[in-house]
Amino acid sequence: MIFAANFKMNHTRATTKAYLDVLAQKLVSKCSEDRVFIFPPATALDRYEGDFTIGVQNAYMAESGAYTGEIGLEQLEEFGIKTILIGHSERRDVLGEDQALVAEKFAYFKAQGFEIVYCIGEALEVREKGDEAVMAHLLSQFEGIDLSYEKLIIAYEPIWAIGTGRSATTEEISSTHASLKEHFDRPLLYGGSVKPENIKEITAIDGVDGVLVGSASLDVERFSEMIFA
Numbered sequence: 001m002i003f004a005a006n007f008k009m010n011h012t013r014a015t016t017k018a019y020l021d022v023l024a025q026k027l028v029s030k031c032s033e034d035r036v037f038i039f040p041p042a043t044a045l046d047r048y049e050g051d052f053t054i055g056v057q058n059a060y061m062a063e064s065g066a067y068t069g070e071i072g073l074e075q076l077e078e079f080g081i082k083t084i085l086i087g088h089s090e091r092r093d094v095l096g097e098d099q100a101l102v103a104e105k106f107a108y109f110k111a112q113g114f115e116i117v118y119c120i121g122e123a124l125e126v127r128e129k130g131d132e133a134v135m136a137h138l139l140s141q142f143e144g145i146d147l148s149y150e151k152l153i154i155a156y157e158p159i160w161a162i163g164t165g166r167s168a169t170t171e172e173i174s175s176t177h178a179s180l181k182e183h184f185d186r187p188l189l190y191g192g193s194v195k196p197e198n199i200k201e202i203t204a205i206d207g208v209d210g211v212l213v214g215s216a217s218l219d220v221e222r223f224s225e226m227i228f229a
């Protein structure tokens with residue numbers, strides 16, 4: 001099982017270090033088959049000791065250059081970062097990344113051999129149109145994406161479940177994951193209001209290979225509770 005924490009724009013360099021010091025101790029007794037990813041804010045990127053992988057939430061598709069405000073390969077290499085989130089709904093809807101840009105980022109970091117957690121998800125108005133509309137939308141988010149890439153992990157995150165405290169139902173997760181898995185043979189995570197109270201139910205669903213957690217990952221005790229649930 002994969003447990004991924006996306007801090008988004010939360011935590012500082014100091015609080016991330018304190019968090020990871022505690023997490024590293026807890027993960028000494030982690031199940032060997034499980035993997036833990038932490039995506040902290042860019043200011044907290046560093047080399048840390050512990051049985052987890054540090055990933056970057058976003059980066060520009062270049063080694064370095066005149067890209068004000070961005071970080072690229074040169075900055076990631078300083079800390080040995082080789083894992084990246086791409087296509088998160090907040091990058092798409094809040095920061096305005098269209099499918100063409102998301103696919104360009106994917107191609108660049110794939111070429112650099114990065115492990116990529118690629119995010120897809122539909123808005124409530126799409127969900128309300130039914131399963132066919134949901135799948136049509138989700139599959140459109142694979143345009144330009146190599147689904148056979150061996151370092152690809154996919155995260156299905158219904159936008160209407162992100163940060164709302166209301167996750168998708170077991171049936172919604174099960175049916176959507178089953179339909180998605182007809183299109184690729186890669187690990188598929190669920191994200192959207194995952195928390196200690198629902199982690200067991202969600203990770204027990206066939207077709208769920210792990211979770212991508214936002215809000216409930218910000219506290220190391222709650223995130224650890226999910227890993228050891």
Ligand SMILES: O=C[C@H](O)COP(=O)(O)O
Nearest residue numbers: 006162163192193214215
């Ligand atoms: O990347 C994480 C997802 O956006 C889920 O966030 P959430 O757990 O706060 O709903």
